[in-house]
Amino acid sequence: MPAREFVxxxxxxxxxxxxASARRSAHVLPDFVKGVLDGVPMTRTSKFLDAYKPDPFAPAGATGGHVCPFHGEGLFSDEELLQLLEAALSRGLHAKLHATADATVRQALEAVAVMRERYGDGPVFHVAHPEFVHPDDVARFAELSVVADASPVLWLPNPMNSVIAQQVQDHYMERIWPLRDLHDAGTLVAAGSDWPVAMEVPNPWLSIETMVTRRSPDPVFPGSLAADQALDLDTAIRAHTVNAARAMGLAERTGRLSPGMSADFIVLDRNVFDVPVEHVHNTEVRQTWFAGRLVHTAAAD
Ligand SMILES: [Zn+2]
Incomplete structure (x- = not known):
């Protein structure tokens, strides 16, 4: 539930x-509020600790955010963010905070620290799209039990990241999407689609493959992106299944195949652990089962 008007x-x-409680049903769980703390780095609307480069796309004579030093601007003051979280937690809700750059990630973590003092361990907090996290803040995700919502599929060479590389300091690109650092520090890394904002088709197989390869399957975009932040395939699949369920507070209901859980599963055309990882994005789903019912069957070949 958005805190402010957004899309x-x-x-x-x-x-x-x-x-929220009036809208709740068996499969609609309005448990989270979303606060959008900054924008996106391509348009210099994310808030960074280190200033942007001068804007290569700025029109002649441009001023303000197009020149350097410019760090970007957050959309919430610290006080407004605490008010939002208080409004959410006092209603028994949890919070997802969109924070794409290191300054707003830090702001989010500081606010969570205040809320942990007030409300303890119960509330769930997500930082959505943590593309850029200051190294000093990585360990705080686990310390404060903040989920890293890895969404959407942007940890690979693509046109968007080419534009980002022209806008942000080079050291930022060397650690973009620090999923390995976050995972190794004990953070719950949970994959999300961010649908329908960033992707037309929320295809998890592209996401799973590229968490491991940090490469685009499309040869038009060669090379890798911060390859030492790659995860192994088992961890990438967990990010898309059990970790995502835990992140939503559904760990006792779905995300794993286990007696007593909702029978939510898919039948694939391959064992993704038996094929080269570069083939995982081509995985096709033959059947989809939800709550024990067959709800989708692929067309016959
Ligand atoms: Zn967002």
């Missing part, structure tokens, strides 16, 4: 939060 118009903030 669509409609009720937001406490007006919306107060309707």
């Amino acid at each position: 669509e118009s409609g009720p937001v903030g406490t007006e919306l939060f107060d309707t």
Whole structure:
């Protein structure tokens, strides 16, 4: 539930939060609020600790955010963020915070630390799209039990990252999407689609493969992106299954095949552990089962 108007118009903030229980059903779980703390690095709307490079796309004579030093601007003051989290947690809700660059990631972590003092270990916090995390802040994710919501599929060479490399200091690109650092520090890394914002088709196989390869399957975009932040295949699959369930508070209901859990599973055309990892993005789903019911069957070949 958005804290402020974002993609669509409609009720937001406490007006919306107060309707959560009325909107709840078996499979609609309005448990989280979302605060968008900054924008995206391509357009210099993410907030960084180290200034952007001068804007290579700035029109002649441009000023303000197009020149250097410019760090980007956050969308919430520290006080506004605490007010949002208080509004959420006092209603029994949890919080997902969009923070794409290191300054807003730090702001989010500071706010979570305050809320842990007030509310203890119960509330769940996510930082969504943590593309850039200061090395000093990596360990704080686990210390504060903050989920790293790895969404969407942007940890590979692509046009977006080419533009980002022109806008942010080079050292940032060397550690972009620090999923390995976060995982090794004990952070719950949970994959999400960010659908429909960033992807037309929320295909998890591309996401799983590229968490491991940090390469694009498309030869038009060669090379790798911060390859030492790669995860192994087992960890990438966990990020898309059990970790995502845990992140949503559904660990006792789904995310694993185990007696008593919801029978949510898929039948694949291959064992992804038996094929070269570069083939994982071509994986096809033959059947989809949800809560023990067959809900999708692929067309016959
Ligand atoms: Zn977001």
